[in-house]
Amino acid sequence: MIFKIKRKKTRQVEFNKLKIGNNNPIAIESMTNTPTKDSRKTLNQIKRLARAGCDLVRVAVPDSESAKELSRIIEKSPIPVVADIHFDYRLALLSIDAGVNGLRINPGNIGTRKEVEKILLKAEPLRLPVRIGVNLGSLQKDFSHLDDKAIAMLESAKQHIKILEDFKYKHILVSMKSSDVATTIRANRLFSREYNYPLHIGVTEAGPLLEGTVSSSLGIGILLSEGIGDTIRVSLTDDPVREIEVGYEILGNLGLREKRIKIISCPTCGRTQVPVIRIASFLRKSLNKLEKKPEISVAVMGCAVNGPGEARHADLGIAGSSKGWVFFKKGKVMKHLSRDIKDSELIEFILNEIREFKC
């Protein structure tokens, strides 16, 4: 056991058949960015997300038109659907009628206590999980005067939890997100000491692909390494499918979810004699050609120093030098390939070798 994360035990909630909390596998979520009232487009995106491995999808329900299309979406969605609702409690009621598998309500703007009660009365018989989603960007005025923004988010979450607890509602998840990694980490650490409701973690408005990947990896990764977090969302200003890919990378690297095909490739240096960057990124793109993806590692290396070693440790590996490519399988040299081999031939060769592994 090289590195074992001891997860904090939390209560379990259920989004249809998906169990979250209480040591269930950490779920990976995303949110559609198509207009929800366009159920065809939204459903297509949900299917793409599901194929990428998304466990739970959230859709915005900003108006009654969207709420009306929800049942069509839910009926055909391969994964549970959560309705994201702001400002208008009636949209929550319509969403429950449409058969939604969970609600995300922002405590800062959903309405009066009476209106919250109406939602809960409808949700309770279905044991629908309700996620209290506190975002620093839309914090209630009551807390925005607090200088410590982590405390401000925590206090806001507490206030809403209190309302749900007053109504004896127990199917609760909580999230506290800021665009600042440190604030996000601190709010979740503080919450985790006081409560055992499952936590949905993520850094919000994380930015474009590269920035968002760094801040999500840091915020989510550091919390997970401390055992905090039951479901995650990587937030990227990009195709939501990328969020799922990054999510799997995070969990896979921390040993919290199965890994997918992992490409190990060297950063290249003055010793490199073969086009490692080109081959590695060509391989990454070509993996989509595979119908099934075994959980293996493939090394693409370009020098005589670390190349053979890494290529040997990986399930499959190629190490290139001035003399050509050496192909390794489970640590053994299997074949020598010419340095002049076409990129496409080299990639096809590797793909065929991957296909021989069982999934």
Added chain:
Amino acid sequence: MIFKIKRKKTRQVEFNKLKIGNNNPIAIESMTNTPTKDSRKTLNQIKRLARAGCDLVRVAVPDSESAKELSRIIEKSPIPVVADIHFDYRLALLSIDAGVNGLRINPGNIGTRKEVEKILLKAEPLRLPVRIGVNLGSLQKDFSHLDDKAIAMLESAKQHIKILEDFKYKHILVSMKSSDVATTIRANRLFSREYNYPLHIGVTEAGPLLEGTVSSSLGIGILLSEGIGDTIRVSLTDDPVREIEVGYEILGNLGLREKRIKIISCPTCGRTQVPVIRIASFLRKSLNKLEKKPEISVAVMGCAVNGPGEARHADLGIAGSSKGWVFFKKGKVMKHLSRDIKDSELIEFILNEIREFKC
């Protein structure tokens, strides 16, 4: 103090004027991937790295031709240069003669004890830092039988430290890198309990851009969050300049180095009425037009829920809705812009506003 990392105190080493360890700012390193014997190309890449904010650059010295070109590179390099040497101790001697600012030696393959001594006798009067660089991919045979790969790397590092300590050499840094995040984290945690030599941290052979960014952010980020690490290298199979960018993102997000311009942008959802993805990535690319980059945050938001809040918290922000763009500066609404504004005009407007901030 929202989130303060308490750094473990380590000894100080000096690469020319760059101080590492002992609470000095965490350095950001990279390695050139041009042939070192082509000093013109290598120097050009070093200058690009330095402009991106690289503190320390490593060049491979695989042969005497490369060693001969070193003095030309070092003379004109705006940042300290480290020679990366394997297999042949004589290359280390040539590199010291060429004026190198530090050495990276792999304990698995540099040579006999006598040969190491020759290097140290030359390095000692110059107080040249020597980094012991243990990579799982090139581990000495003596340790490769150990099942626990973190322990294997630690034991290998210890053996080499012992040699340097026998010669009373003190200008030591250590790195232990694996392509596995968990193994990397564990080896460094164990080392940090036993030694106070400064640690260079990174995940090796991290893979293509996205995979490498995730695993580097996790490995480096989790260690830094525990106070471990004095200098970092993000390892990407891509342009080394990207390594520096990701390095700054990691340190900036953890409050360990100044931030650069931070773009906060929402992931878009079914509420989005403006082209947030397009504008955010256009803005990211356009930042290169700025001669000076103030340390500010710029929010690009696309909805009425979190948009105005985030746009207000940022130094500058635009929040778009069906009615057009609202421009915020330090939390105040400054201007309304038409929804039909051209992308290029909107970006120019933002760039001009950024230019008004002091660096």
